[in-house]
Amino acid sequence: MLEPDNIRKDFPVFREHPDLIYFDNAATTQKPQVVIDAITEFYTHFNANIHRGVYDIAAKATERYEAVRGKVANFIGAPSAKNIVYTSGTTASINLVAQSFLGAQLKAGDEVIISQMEHHANLIPWQMICKAKGATLKVMPIDREGAIDLGTLRVSLSKRTKLIALTHVSNTFGRINPIREVIKIAHQKNIPVLVDGAQSVAHFDIDVSDLDADFFVFSGHKLFGPTGIGILYAKEEHLNAMQPIVFGGDMIKNVSFEKSSFLSAPQCFEAGTTNIAGVIGLGAAIDYLSQYDKKEIKAYLKELREYALSRLQEIKGFSLVGSEEHSSAIISFVIDGVHPHDIATILGAHQIAIRAGNHCTQPLMDFLELPGTSRMSFSIYNLKSEVDRAIEIMQEIHDLMFGA
């Protein structure tokens, strides 16, 4: 069994702010001491640039940096460390695939398919490359509970479809997408699929090989790691088909004024000095997370979500946005007559951190005909007593806004 009371003790932010109730984990998670220590250790004991120096600490930095690649591969079930590209985050990973993988092959009249619930980061990179190449961005519709229609998807695929990009879990309302089925359907027509794992990787057991995902992308900071480090997993055949788009040091084989040749993947996608401390922090975060059973994490967060949902029903005017089931540890909601930002401000003044707004999904908000929602997102250090405290404050909101 997961012990959230003990897990909290690993996160110094809760020691510094004993009253903080942090329900904004879909935006970023808090950092355990071991991650902070790993970054400090790097800068204190073996800070050096990688892949170049022949002295001891440079060798150690390189070794630790490359070791994390294997750790990430193992963590998500990738066949090899060679399938793992370090990026600055989910957004950069998606942009890299859009520009490098699609940029090379997309032609006028081709199509890229995304869903209606995508984060702007899994929308705009495709929109821009489609625009540049005269291709079409098609949108898989969803129903009001966030379900995509696999039948519609099946018939919308054609020879022109060059890629499907889909989020594993909606950042806005937590809907879990049937990515295994989507990948199966797509592969029947040899269409590659990119899975945005930003919201799933901290809670779900991910096995990209078993899923047969072509691309899987995520950010370190949503699984207790530092900001500014992310991962692109890609199948070897796809990496081989991709050309580098950022050029400079640490990605070249031979350089002359006439021409240059490049290293093979993944190094050719990591030009310049990368976020070495971020990689080492990510490695520590994966070690930290790996001590817990993902099944137990999932079960606990499900229990917490169900508890919060049942208590939220007590709030006057509450309605859930999305689905009661098929959802991860995110609750998106509206309260009739009270703007999401007023709710977030009032909770914030009581040290309860939630998010309000459109959650970087404007087209989804347009579809739902909502200007925004309030969003609570949970992690392994959240407690039922924290939910109770939030409910207590929310019960006062109505009186504050409309008079008792």
Added chain:
Amino acid sequence: MTDQLKALYQSVILHHNKEPVGYEKRPEAGMIIEAYNPICGDRFNLYLNIVEGQLEDIHFHGFGCAISKASTSILIKHLKGKSIEEVKQLVAAYFKTVNGEAEDAPEDFAAFAAAKAFPGRMKCATLSWDELNEYLKSVS
């Protein structure tokens, strides 16, 4: 509820949120200004009729939080019927008041100074005023 919250959600703001002044669509207006905050999705249209240097008529409609809606309502209440010169003076006075700089301004402007304690909410207090101000700069 904390004192800062009480200061922010005081009666003048709650009243204007519930019963906003001039809250109706006027698509036939001479000038329509959109006040939109992409971060939170708040969106108001300001409908203006300016005749011979006078703001003869002004209405608004849209969606926003209590702070942004009330601040727009106050804008309508104070600016309707004023000359453009007076409008500019009132807009300047509003910004000074919201920034906490003492100013000889209408009393209900002061309610929005409380937004300063909530850095994330300052824009709510100035959204419509900022857009109107931009427009005034573009026409003068």
